[in-house]
Amino acid sequence: MAPRCWRWWHWSTWRRTRPPLPGSTPSFRQRFSTQEQPPQICVVGSGPAGFYTAQHLLKHHPQAHVDIYEKQLVPFGLVRFGVAPDHPEVKNVINTFTQTARSARCAFRGNVVVGRDVAVPELRAAYHAVVLSYGAEDHRALEIPGEELPGVFSARAFVGWYNGLPENRELAPDLSCDTAVILGQGNVALDVARILLTPPEHLEKTDITEAALGVLRQSRVKTVWIVGRRGPLQVAFTIKVPRPRKRLTELLLRTATEKPGTEDAARQAPASRAWGLRFFRSPQQVLPSPDGRRAAGIRLAVTRLEGVGEAARAVPTGDTEDLPCGLVLSSVGYKSRPIDPSVPFDPKLGVIPNMEGRVVDVPGLYCSGWVKRGPTGVIATTMTDSFLTGQMLLQDLKAGLLPPGPRPGYAAIEALLSSRGVQPVSFSDWEKLDAEEVSRGKGAGKPREKLLDPQEMLGLLGR
Ligand SMILES: Cc1cc2nc3c(=O)[nH]c(=O)nc-3n(C[C@H](O)[C@H](O)[C@H](O)COP(=O)(O)OP(=O)(O)OC[C@H]3O[C@@H](n4cnc5c(N)ncnc54)[C@H](O)[C@@H]3O)c2cc1C
Ligand SMILES: NC(=O)c1ccc[n+]([C@@H]2O[C@H](COP(=O)([O-])OP(=O)(O)OC[C@H]3O[C@@H](n4cnc5c(N)ncnc54)[C@H](OP(=O)(O)O)[C@@H]3O)[C@@H](O)[C@H]2O)c1
Numbered sequence: 001m002a003p004r005c006w007r008w009w010h011w012s013t014w015r016r017t018r019p020p021l022p023g024s025t026p027s028f029r030q031r032f033s034t035q036e037q038p039p040q041i042c043v044v045g046s047g048p049a050g051f052y053t054a055q056h057l058l059k060h061h062p063q064a065h066v067d068i069y070e071k072q073l074v075p076f077g078l079v080r081f082g083v084a085p086d087h088p089e090v091k092n093v094i095n096t097f098t099q100t101a102r103s104a105r106c107a108f109r110g111n112v113v114v115g116r117d118v119a120v121p122e123l124r125a126a127y128h129a130v131v132l133s134y135g136a137e138d139h140r141a142l143e144i145p146g147e148e149l150p151g152v153f154s155a156r157a158f159v160g161w162y163n164g165l166p167e168n169r170e171l172a173p174d175l176s177c178d179t180a181v182i183l184g185q186g187n188v189a190l191d192v193a194r195i196l197l198t199p200p201e202h203l204e205k206t207d208i209t210e211a212a213l214g215v216l217r218q219s220r221v222k223t224v225w226i227v228g229r230r231g232p233l234q235v236a237f238t239i240k241v242p243r244p245r246k247r248l249t250e251l252l253l254r255t256a257t258e259k260p261g262t263e264d265a266a267r268q269a270p271a272s273r274a275w276g277l278r279f280f281r282s283p284q285q286v287l288p289s290p291d292g293r294r295a296a297g298i299r300l301a302v303t304r305l306e307g308v309g310e311a312a313r314a315v316p317t318g319d320t321e322d323l324p325c326g327l328v329l330s331s332v333g334y335k336s337r338p339i340d341p342s343v344p345f346d347p348k349l350g351v352i353p354n355m356e357g358r359v360v361d362v363p364g365l366y367c368s369g370w371v372k373r374g375p376t377g378v379i380a381t382t383m384t385d386s387f388l389t390g391q392m393l394l395q396d397l398k399a400g401l402l403p404p405g406p407r408p409g410y411a412a413i414e415a416l417l418s419s420r421g422v423q424p425v426s427f428s429d430w431e432k433l434d435a436e437e438v439s440r441g442k443g444a445g446k447p448r449e450k451l452l453d454p455q456e457m458l459g460l461l462g463r
Contacts, residue, residue, distance in 0.1 A: 038063040039128045039397055040409035044114045044339070046070035047077020048382040049133035049369020051097040056390030058103055061397070065105045067127075067410050071113040072166070073425050073457045074433060075101065077135055079379070080450075081165045084191040085206035086198065088447065093379055101427040107410065108427035111454075117422045118413055120340040124364060126412040128402045129393055131366040132343065132352060132359070133386065136334035136375040142183065146286025147330070150174075151295030155188050155331035162195055162212035164450035169211070175219035177326020181298050183283050184331035185228035186236035192329055193224045197273045207447050224275040225323065229282035229303055229314040280304065281321065282314055286328055297324040334375035350374060357389030364402055366393050429461050436460055 041057055043050045046068050054066045074080060076094055083090045101108050112118060114134070123130045139154035141147065153173055160168035180196055182189045195203070200217045208216075228235060281300035289296040300321045303314035336352075338345035344353050344360060351374050352359055352367045359365040368389035369382050377385070396402055417424060433451060440449035451457050 037406055038065050039402070040065050040067075040126070040407040041129045041131065041393070042067045042069060042123055042127045042409075043131045043133055044069050044120075044123070045077060045133035045135055045369070045371075046072075046075040046097075046108060046110070047133065047135050047369060048079060048093065048097075048379045049135065049372070049386045050077070050131075051075075051100055052383045052386035053131050053133055053366075053368045053390050054106055055096070055100045056387045057393065058100065058105055060390070060394055063105075065107075065409060067107050067109055067413075068101070069112045069114050069118075069123075070108065070110045071134075073111050073454055074430055074451075075108055075110065075427070081160055081163045083163075084159075084195065085163065085203060085208040086194065088206065090379070108425075108430065109410070109413075110425040110430065111458075112417060112422060112424050115339040117420060118416055119342070120365075121342050122416060123413065126408055126410075128407050129364050129366060129397070131357075131368060131389060131393065132339060132371055133368045134336070134339060134371055136336040136350065136370040138335040138337050139330070140333040140335050142283055142330050142332065144283055144285050146288060146295065149286050149288055149295045150293065151177075151326055152286055152328040152330065155182070155184070155192050155329050156334055158192055158329055159188065162208050162216075164209045164452050166452055166454050169209075169452040172215065173327065175215060175221050175327065178220060179223045179225070179323075179325040180221050180327040180329065181323055181325040182224060182226045182329045182331050183298075184236070184333070185226055185277065186331060186333070187238060188334075189226050189329075189331040190237050192331060193226055193275055196221050196224050197275055205445050205447075207441070207450060209450055209452065210444070211452075221327065222273050224273075225278050225325070226275065227278045227281050227283070227298075227300065227323075229280070230312060231279045231305060232277075234305075234310055234312060235277075278323075280314070282316065283330075284320060287322060295326065295328050297322055298328055299323075334370070336371045336375065357385075357392045358396070423458070423463050425458075425461060432461060433457055 039061065041064055043054050043066060050068050050070075054068055057064050057066050068075075076097060079091055079093060100106055114120065114123065120130065120132075139156040146152070151174065153171065157168050157171055158173060161171035161173065175196075182193055195216070196219070200213055203213060203216065278300075280303045282303050283298060284301045285299040286295050287297035287299055288294070300323060301316040302319040302321060304317050305312040306315050307313055336350045338347070343365070344362065346353050352371055354360060354367050354372055357366050357368055357372060359367055366389050368386040370377070372389065373385060414424075434448075437448035437450055441447055451460070
């Protein structure tokens with residue numbers, strides 16, 4: 001295994017060797033366990049990890065108070081800004097999150113960037129425990145020549161654009177080309193391919209932004225290739241069909257290796273758009289147009305597998321293939337960023353080193369979700385993982401391992417934020433923005449028209 005820049009410490013060792021925290025005497029523990037001191041806990045990030053952690057803490061500790069800090073003005077993380085617009089049923093989790101946020105013992109503090117507006121040590125001083133659930137806000141780079149050319153986008157930015165993430169609202173991808181290539185064969189790649197290929201009229205009743213819909217209506221993209229460096233057995237995407245995986249794999253293999261028969265070809269001929277999977281191809285270089293000003297193709301290294309099954313590695317054979325295209329979407333995974341110099345971070349794995357959610361070597365600091373285990377897994381996986389972090393935190397609380405005495409919680413942070421000119425927004429502020437979005441969507445028969453401009457949102461809230 002690659003060397004890590006941090007050290008694993010088994011939690012049980014830490015618990016045995018660490019001197020007791022000042023005040024963590026039996027009488028203190030007894031006091032805490034009789035719950036006379038409502039524990040003040042804060043969670044950083046309001047995606048599924050943040051909300052499920054908060055839900056667990058509130059459910060299993062009758063007095064705990066949880067503040068959820070969020071950098072955006074709006075809650076729900078990737079449920080709002082990641083999940084595809086044509087999968088509205090996935091967004092039903094928002095109902096559960098809303099119930100949590102409306103609890104009298106929970107408060108949403110939006111428009112606060114932790115690590116910039118307030119430092120993690122400041123939160124740790126104000127709360128008994130801090131849970132970092134800030135997800136993965138970056139994308140993995142391809143690290144190949146030409147990656148910076150116009151016409152090359154990360155799938156993360158493209159998804160953010162059609163889902164109304166404020167930082168991506170100006171993306172305006174040029175869809176005037178004939179062929180798009182998506183690099184990577186995960187579920188995000190499939191989402192992006194579907195959005196590129198779906199007739200725009202089928203997206204009109206979703207919560208896709210009107211601006212994205214306008215660009216998609218003008219799209220001339222006819223062919224989408226989804227390129228993987230390994231084979232059909234190693235694809236990362238999952239397909240919800242009632243077919244055994246073996247049958248699915250056979251189908252993929254056949255599609256990959258055989259030309260369509262006459263009947264299939266006749267059926268496919270009238271289709272105005274087509275897509276295909278390309279296996280055993282690893283991105284080597286984005287090829288520039290003759291004037292060097294934009295992407296015009298991609299050079300792929302032909303690969304073969306070394307090893308078997310899901311662990312097999314792709315190694316280049318030495319052959320290459322050039323694929324002309326005007327749009328390259330790199331969908332090779334998301335990546336977490338370090339949040340604060342005081343918080344350990346493993347840059348190679350892109351996670352906060354932790355033992356079941358307890359941040360290694362930092363008592364009172366926890367993590368959950370993608371920043372805890374890396375940028376993979378669906379909402380249900382994130383839920384299980386966040387409940388586990390919540391459980392560890394409550395165990396430590398019960399064992400008297402968290403700082404003793406009362407903590408000021410938000411009162412201290414509010415004063416800091418105010419002195420720094422930061423204007424947090426509350427959950428009821430979000431409910432006003434939500435109502436505005438729903439009302440703007442009504443005319444067009446959409447569930448909502450998302451607000452894209454933070455200044456406009458603040459204006460609507462009278463700030
Ligand atoms: C494009 C895409 C589509 C997906 N579709 C599905 C799907 O259909 N079904 C499914 O089950 N799963 C889906 N997933 C997976 C699912 O979204 C994740 O499992 C889940 O969102 C991870 O939760 P999280 O809370 O760790 O991260 P996030 O959802 O990213 O939440 C992190 C939150 O932290 C906030 N934050 C970041 N930095 C700071 C900071 N410095 N200060 C304060 N707040 C901060 C962010 O703004 C964000 O709100 C999808 C993922 C992607 C990328
Ligand atoms: N509908 C849904 O439920 C849904 C929708 C979207 C996302 N999600 C979830 O969100 C998570 C993230 O999805 P994701 O698609 O971003 O990531 P992912 O599932 O990890 O897929 C990443 C893809 O990129 C490839 N890749 C990585 N590095 C590469 C490189 N350097 N060169 C070429 N290819 C490279 C991987 O190939 P290798 O396997 O060879 O590394 C893999 O095919 C997943 O767990 C996914 O299930 C779920």
